[in-house]
Amino acid sequence: MLGIPLNDQDAPIEQSYIQNLQNLGFTVTDYSKWLNGAAVNATPAQKILLQAQSYVLSVESFARNNSPVLKTAPGKWKDDASINKTLTNFNYGSGAAQIDQVNIRPLHLAGYTGTGISIAVIDAGFPTVNTGTAFSRLWTGNHIKAAYDFVTKTGDIYNTTLSTHGTVVLGTIGGYLQDTFVGAAPDADFYLYRSENATVEIPEEELYWIEAAEEADRKGVEIITSSLGYNVFDDSRYNYTYANMNGNTSFIARGAGIAAEKGIFVLAAAGNSGQQPWHYLLTPSDNAKVFSIGSVDAAGNASGFSSFGPNALGVVKPDGSTQGTGTTTVYDNATLTVNGTSIATPIAAGGVACLIQAFPTMDREQMRTKLRQTASLYPSHSDQTGYGILNFGSLYNLVLNTSEMVKKEKLSIFPNPVKSILNIASEQEILSLEIYDNLGRLIRTSNRQKSIKVEDFAKGTYYLKIQVKDKVFYEKFLKE
Structure with missing residues (x-):
C-alpha cells in the first residue's frame, strides 16, 4: 500500500512456537503476527515457565494490579x-x-x-x-x-x-x-x-x-x-x-x-x-x-x-x-x-x-x-x-x-448572500455550470453564462459546479 515495504511484522507466526506452547499444556486463544506473540491463560508459576522458554522474548500480562474488583464496566457509547x-x-x-x-x-x-x-x-x-x-x-x-x-x-x-x-x-x-x-x-x-x-x-x-x-x-x-x-x-x-x-x-x-x-x-x-x-x-x-x-x-x-x-x-x-x-x-x-x-x-x-x-x-x-x-x-x-x-x-x-497540474486562474462569485442575480468573475471562459440545492439535487444548468438569475430560488444554501477549460470550481452561495 502506497509503496510501503514489507517487514518482519508481515511474516506469519512461527507455528513451531505455537505447537511448543500447546505441548506445554497451554491453550493458545489468540495470536498476532504484528506483535509477534500469542495469548494464553497462565498462573504466576506458569509465567515463570513461559519466560524460561528459549523462543519467548518477554511475557506481558493484561493485569495492571493484583486486586480484582469485579464490576460491570461503563458503556463505551451513548445509548440514547x-x-x-x-x-x-x-x-x-x-x-x-x-x-x-x-x-x-x-x-x-x-x-x-x-x-x-x-x-x-x-x-x-x-x-x-x-x-x-x-x-x-x-x-x-x-x-x-x-x-x-x-x-x-x-x-x-x-x-x-x-x-x-x-x-x-x-x-x-x-x-x-x-x-x-x-x-x-x-x-x-x-x-x-x-x-x-x-x-x-x-x-x-x-x-x-x-x-x-x-x-x-x-x-x-x-x-x-x-x-x-x-x-x-x-x-x-x-x-x-x-x-x-x-x-x-x-x-x-x-x-x-x-x-x-x-x-x-x-x-x-x-x-x-x-x-x-x-x-x-x-x-x-x-x-x-x-x-x-x-x-x-x-x-x-x-x-x-x-x-x-x-x-x-x-x-x-x-x-x-x-x-x-x-x-x-x-x-x-x-x-x-x-x-x-x-x-x-x-x-x-x-x-x-x-x-x-x-x-x-x-x-x-x-x-x-x-x-x-x-x-x-x-x-x-x-x-x-x-x-x-x-x-x-x-x-x-x-x-x-497547490497542485502543479492546476493553472493559476482564479474565480469568484458575488454578491454572496444574493437576492436576485449572482455574478461569476473568471479569468477563463465558463464552459458550463450546474446548481445544486442543499439536498444535492441538480436544479439548473447553463452554458457560458457569467450571471444567473436566482430570484425565484427558495431561501437557503446552494452549490455551484463551474467548468472552465482546465479545471472545475465548486462554490457555495446563500440565497436570501
Whole structure:
C-alpha cells in the first residue's frame, strides 16, 4: 500500500512456537503476527515457565494490579437513540447538516463518494445489515466485501442478538434511503469485522481488534474506522490509568499504530467520558498515528460527553471533531438519531474515503496533517475538540489549488448572500455550470453564462459546479 515495504511484522507466526506452547499444556486463544506473540491463560508459576522458554522474548500480562474488583464496566457509547419511523421529514437531507458541517458535499459534487475505497468497520455487531432497506444499495452494488466475527470465529455478524452498534456506524458512512438519507461515503466498499462482545468488557477484545486489523491489512483495506475504546474492564486488575494513555502501553494502541504505519488511515472514537470522573480519551485513540475523533453539536459546540485529551505524552487529542450530538444515521429501513463520538467517527471516515478517492497517492501522514491544519481551530486547539471541526472541502480545494497540474486562474462569485442575480468573475471562459440545492439535487444548468438569475430560488444554501477549460470550481452561495 502506497509503496510501503514489507517487514518482519508481515511474516506469519512461527507455528513451531505455537505447537511448543500447546505441548506445554497451554491453550493458545489468540495470536498476532504484528506483535509477534500469542495469548494464553497462565498462573504466576506458569509465567515463570513461559519466560524460561528459549523462543519467548518477554511475557506481558493484561493485569495492571493484583486486586480484582469485579464490576460491570461503563458503556463505551451513548445509548440514547430514537427512530423516526415516518421517514417523511427527511431526504438527502436528514444527514445534510452533519455532512455540511465538515464540508464533504464539494467532494460528492465532484464525484468523490468513496468509489473504490475500502473501509474496515471494526465494531460490536451488524444486525439487519443483510436485510435492511437502508443497506440494500450496498449489496446490489457489491460494496460489502467480507464479514467475520473475531469473537466467535464465525461469519455470523448479522445475528439479531448482537449489539446494533456496528450497524449504525456503518449506516453513517454507507447507508442510503432514497430521498431520505445519504451516508458520508455511500459508494465505498466495506469489510465488517466484529471484535467487541458488548455483554462483557474483557481485555481479550483488544487482541480480537488487532486480529481484525491484521486481516484488514491482508485485504488491502485503505481505512479502518473503529468506534470502540478501552480504559476499564469487568475485572479491575486490567484497568488502565491515564498514564497508560500514551499510545504505547495498551495492546490495541500498539496494533492500531502498526496499522497506521502500514499505510492504513486509522480512525478511532475519543470516547464518551467527558462528564465522568474519568474524563480522558480512551485507547486506541491515544496513539499519535491514530486519527482520534471528538464530538460537537450541530452548532459546533463541544458535546459534554466527548472525552478530553491530550494523551499522556501531551499529544493533542482528539485530532478533530464532527457532529456526534443528534447525529442522523440509519438502521434497518428507518433513520435513527444517535449521540456519541461513536457516531461522529464514521462521518470523518466517510470524508477520508472521499479524499483518498480524490488523491489516492497522498501520503496518509500528510493527509492527517492537512486535516488538522484545515480544521476550525488550527493552529489553536482545545482538549475536548482537538484542532476543531474538520473541513474536508477545504483540504480538497487546498490540494487542488497547490497542485502543479492546476493553472493559476482564479474565480469568484458575488454578491454572496444574493437576492436576485449572482455574478461569476473568471479569468477563463465558463464552459458550463450546474446548481445544486442543499439536498444535492441538480436544479439548473447553463452554458457560458457569467450571471444567473436566482430570484425565484427558495431561501437557503446552494452549490455551484463551474467548468472552465482546465479545471472545475465548486462554490457555495446563500440565497436570501
